[in-house]
Amino acid sequence: MQKRLHKVVFPVAGLGTRFLPATKVVAKEMLPVLDRPLIQYAVDEAVDAGADTLVFVTNRYKHAIADYFDKAYELEAKLAESGKDALLELVRGTLPRGVRCVFVTQPEALGLGHAVLCARPVVGDEPFGVILPDDLIWTGKGAGALRQMAELSAQEDAGVIAVEEVPPEDTHKYGIVDATPISDRAAKIRLVVEKPKPAVAPSNLAIVGRYVLPGRIFELLEKTTPGAGGEIQLTDAIEMLLAEHPVLAYRFEGTRFDCGNKLGLVKATLHMALNDAQIGAATRELVNAAAKR
Ligand code: G1P
Numbered sequence: 001m002q003k004r005l006h007k008v009v010f011p012v013a014g015l016g017t018r019f020l021p022a023t024k025v026v027a028k029e030m031l032p033v034l035d036r037p038l039i040q041y042a043v044d045e046a047v048d049a050g051a052d053t054l055v056f057v058t059n060r061y062k063h064a065i066a067d068y069f070d071k072a073y074e075l076e077a078k079l080a081e082s083g084k085d086a087l088l089e090l091v092r093g094t095l096p097r098g099v100r101c102v103f104v105t106q107p108e109a110l111g112l113g114h115a116v117l118c119a120r121p122v123v124g125d126e127p128f129g130v131i132l133p134d135d136l137i138w139t140g141k142g143a144g145a146l147r148q149m150a151e152l153s154a155q156e157d158a159g160v161i162a163v164e165e166v167p168p169e170d171t172h173k174y175g176i177v178d179a180t181p182i183s184d185r186a187a188k189i190r191l192v193v194e195k196p197k198p199a200v201a202p203s204n205l206a207i208v209g210r211y212v213l214p215g216r217i218f219e220l221l222e223k224t225t226p227g228a229g230g231e232i233q234l235t236d237a238i239e240m241l242l243a244e245h246p247v248l249a250y251r252f253e254g255t256r257f258d259c260g261n262k263l264g265l266v267k268a269t270l271h272m273a274l275n276d277a278q279i280g281a282a283t284r285e286l287v288n289a290a291a292k293r
Contacts, residue, residue: 004050005150005212007122008129010042011115013059013106018261027062029133031265034272038259039065040094042133047096049129049146054101055119059109066103069095111231117221125215127153130234132209134260136268137162137252140275145210145252152186152250153212159247161189161238162210164256171198174206175235179249187249189242194228194235205249207235208256217241 016028029039046054056065072091079088095101106118116130129146137145149160163177175194179187191202211234220237227233241247257268273283 005129007053008046008051009055009119011057027064033268038133042131045144048144049150055122057115057118113232113234120218130211135209136257137254139254149212160212162208163205163249166206168204171201176201177249178202185251189247194233
């Protein structure tokens with residue numbers, strides 16, 4: 001597989017019910033972590049991995065995502081007129097030059113596997129990345145998680161899935177892998193299972209929202225029947241892929257925040273605030289004062 005991932009898919013058609021009522025009108029992916037929406041962190045990570053084509057699998061309620069990455073003529077003209085160059089750069093920088101967005105609709109919410117399959121006409125049969133924007137992975141100044149995975153994928157000529165250990169009682173929330181270590185961070189997957197109960201889980205190594213997959217996965221997704229939760233699961237297609245193509249589980253370098261729930265979003269926001277040049281010190285004081293109360 002090539003080192004650079006040209007195409008990255010973002011399944012963003014979820015309803016975001018955990019953030020109602022805000023998500024009545026605001027797409028979950030547009031919720032800010034400090035001053036940037038969740039989707040911006042995901043897009044930056046894709047671009048860091050070499051992406052030039054971003055494929056958003058979306059629905060009719062997610063127009064804000066397209067608007068966000070579109071050129072904001074009036075706003076840009078106003079900022080330019082008033083000499084606010086730094087802000088102008090910020091607004092223009094949401095989508096780097098040479099990167100294009102393609103929007104594909106997922107007409108029915110039939111599961112993550114189905115969402116990824118909707119991207120097939122754009123991706124074709126080349127290797128591609130998948131980022132679930134709910135999982136924000138912070139790597140500071142280091143390579144983004146998807147870049148780390150793209151490099152491993154090229155080196156080993158294998159699919160790569162990001163994993164992290166979770167408390168054993170949480171296995172029912174994730175895809176869980178059983179894998180044989182090949183290095184400190186990588187392991188060859190023998191088995192993947194979607195959301196097993198703790199008693200039957202093969203391990204506590206959980207899939208987090210980053211994948212590097214060969215185009216072949218689309219053919220397998222076509223054959224995938226509804227699995228856990230009655231949905232077409234990406235995990236089930238990956239399980240089929242294992243019979244013909246190596247897939248590695250990879251413990252990325254970085255910190256994951258599950259921004260699909262309130263506490264995770266608060267943790268991510270606090271983390272970014274503590275690391276922010278302008279408000280970091282004040283946030284620390286605030287946290288320390290709260291701890292003393
Ligand atoms: C999806 C995948 C699951 C994975 C998880 C990571 O589940 O189906 O295998 O562990 O994302 O966030 P979801 O969170 O959409 O239910």
